[in-house]
Amino acid sequence: MVKKVTRFLIGAASAFGGFYLSRFLAAYFWGSLNGVMWWAVISFGVLGFFLIGFMAAPGIITGIQRFTNWSLNQLFKIPIQDIVGGAIGLIIGLFIANQFGASIARIKYVGPYLSLAVSLFLGYVGLSFGIKKREEILSFLFALKRFATKEKEKLQKSSGPKIPCKILDTSVIIDGRISDICKTGFIEGAIVIPNFVLEELQHIADSSDLLKRNRGRRGLDILNKLRQDFDMMLEIVDKDYDDIAEVDSKLIRLAKDMKGYVVTNDFNLNKVAQLQGVMVLNINELANAVKPVVLPGEEMVVRLLKEGKELGQGIGYLDDGTMIVVENGRRFMGQVIEVIVTSVLQTAAGRMIFAKPKQMDKRSNISNDLDSRSEFHCIT
Numbered sequence: 304m305v306k307k308v309t310r311f312l313i314g315a316a317s318a319f320g321g322f323y324l325s326r327f328l329a330a331y332f333w334g335s336l337n338g339v340m341w342w343a344v345i346s347f348g349v350l351g352f353f354l355i356g357f358m359a360a361p362g363i364i365t366g367i368q369r370f371t372n373w374s375l376n377q378l379f380k381i382p383i384q385d386i387v388g389g390a391i392g393l394i395i396g397l398f399i400a401n402q403f404g405a406s407i408a409r410i411k412y413v414g415p416y417l418s419l420a421v422s423l424f425l426g427y428v429g430l431s432f433g434i435k436k437r438e439e440i441l442s443f444l445f446a447l448k449r450f451a452t453k454e455k456e457k458l459q460k461s462s463g464p465k466i467p468c469k470i471l472d473t474s475v476i477i478d479g480r481i482s483d484i485c486k487t488g489f490i491e492g493a494i495v496i497p498n499f500v501l502e503e504l505q506h507i508a509d510s511s512d513l514l515k516r517n518r519g520r521r522g523l524d525i526l527n528k529l530r531q532d533f534d535m536m537l538e539i540v541d542k543d544y545d546d547i548a549e550v551d552s553k554l555i556r557l558a559k560d561m562k563g564y565v566v567t568n569d570f571n572l573n574k575v576a577q578l579q580g581v582m583v584l585n586i587n588e589l590a591n592a593v594k595p596v597v598l599p600g601e602e603m604v605v606r607l608l609k610e611g612k613e614l615g616q617g618i619g620y621l622d623d624g625t626m627i628v629v630e631n632g633r634r635f636m637g638q639v640i641e642v643i644v645t646s647v648l649q650t651a652a653g654r655m656i657f658a659k660p661k662q663m664d665k666r667s668n669i670s671n672d673l674d675s676r677s678e679f680h681c682i683t
Contacts, residue, residue, distance in 0.1 A: 310360035317356025321348040384437045391440055392433020393426055400425040466492035467582070468538070470558050472567035473503050473550065475586055477522040481566065484586070485533055494533060496526065497557055498541045503550050555581050591649075594623050597656055599644050605658075606639045607632050627656045635660060 325348025378386070400422040408418040433440060469490055475481050476496075484490055504526070508519030529537055540557070547553050551572045558565050558581045565576050568586040576583045597603070605619035605627050617632025629635075629642055642658035 306361075306364065309364055310357055313360040313363060314353045314357035318349045318353035321350075321352025324348060324352070384441060385434050388433040388435075388437025388440050389430045390433065392429040392431070392436075394429070395433070396425040396427070396429020397422060399429075468493040468495045468561055468563035469566050469584065470495045470497065470554060470561070470563050471500065472554060472565060472569060472572060473500050473507075473522065474569045474572075475567050476500070476504065476525055477507075477518050478568055478586060479521065479525050480586055480590070482525055482528050482532070484589070485529065485536075490536075492536075492563075493538045494529065494536045495538050495540050495557075495561065495563060497543075497553065498539065499543050499550055499553055501526075501539070551575065555579055558582075590623075591654055594625060594654065597644055597647055599646055601644045602641055602661060603627075603644065603658070604639060604641055605629070607635050607637065610636070621656075625654055625656060627658055630657070630659045632660055 322345065325345045328344070328348075400418075403421055403425075404418040407421060408414045410417060469492060471481065471494065481490075485494070504519050504522045506519070507515050508523055510516050510519065540561075542557060542560070544553050544556055547556060551569070554565055554567075554572070555576050557563075558576070559579075564582045564584050565572070566584045566586070567573060567576075570587075573583050573585050603621075605621070607617035607619045607629060609618045610616065610633055611618050611628055615631050615633045617629040617636060619627045619629060619632075621627065627642065629640075630645070632640070632642075641661040643661050644656055644658045646657045648655045648657065
């Protein structure tokens with residue numbers, strides 16, 4: 304069906320050309336023809352050219368298909384970098400030729416021909432130049448794209464609401480959990496590390512005390528990890544306050560100047576900063592907030608590891624470090640037992656769970672049943 308329509312269109316186009324050619328010949332050579340003969344010549348030309356185009360259409364279609372396939376095969380062999388570079392060079396060459404073409408075309412007689420020649424020459428030069436310099440052109444375009452992306456990000460940051468920076472304390476760096484928290488994406492904005500905090504970490508790492516030295520080195524390792532994972536967010540601030548000796552006081556002062564939040568797990572720094580109107584993000588409070596809620600009466604399994612302060616108590620720990628105090632749990636020391644939660648105590652230092660052994664609860668229920676039965680028999 305498509306071939307038939309195509310053949311008809313080619314015949315119609317040929318007939319259209321035959322009409323103009325017949326009319327030109329009839330007017331030029333046979334101007335004395337009367338109306339009937341004139342239209343007869345026109346009709347013969349239209350019909351003849353239509354038949355010629357209709358009959359030659361299969362060959363024309365085949366030729367066009369072969370030329371198209373050959374062109375596509377040649378294009379597929381050319382690397383995409385050459386095509387892009389050549390296209391860019393051709394566009395630039397034709398643009399320059401267009402600027403000169405208007406003035407050259409005004410020259411009498413040869414102006415239009417010179418304009419066409421200049422366009423062909425500059426187009427060819429631009430095509431060759433683009434193919435040879437394709438790598439430099441593509442690198443330049445990628446650089447422009449990156450520059451535009453950065454400018455867009457800067458514009459968005461400047462136009463959008465400013466997120467307060469997070470100023471890290473020495474204790475929270477040594478703690479190490481800040482790295483895992485940053486990976487979760489809950490920390491927004493810039494992560495600021497003051498220079499005086501780095502100096503304090505260096506002094507701790509150079510300490511003669513083995514424990515302090517290990518803690519300081521661990522803090523430096525955490526900073527290197529933050530630098531590798533969050534280089535775009537991390538910012539070292541050289542600002543210092545010579546009139547202040549304590550590092551905690553410097554942190555509070557810097558947070559006020561930068562209008563940022565102090566990130567720490569120091570209880571005393573938390574209280575002092577809140578008294579001075581500085582927002583504090585306490586890692587310990589975050590850890591307590593994400594712990595699962597335990598209600599009195601719930602059952603859980605725990606291993607008793609040591610004795611408690613009170614007589615007969617046993618101490619165990621959950622996976623998140625929550626301490627469980629088990630009444631009458633001393634006899635189960637070193638064992639994994641089921642306990643029933645009796646109460647939960649929330650403190651500033653953390654959370655404590657009080658429980659009792661489930662086996663003891665069953666024994667007490669059985670003894671209560673036996674006592675009630677004995678009393679019943681005595682009454683009867």
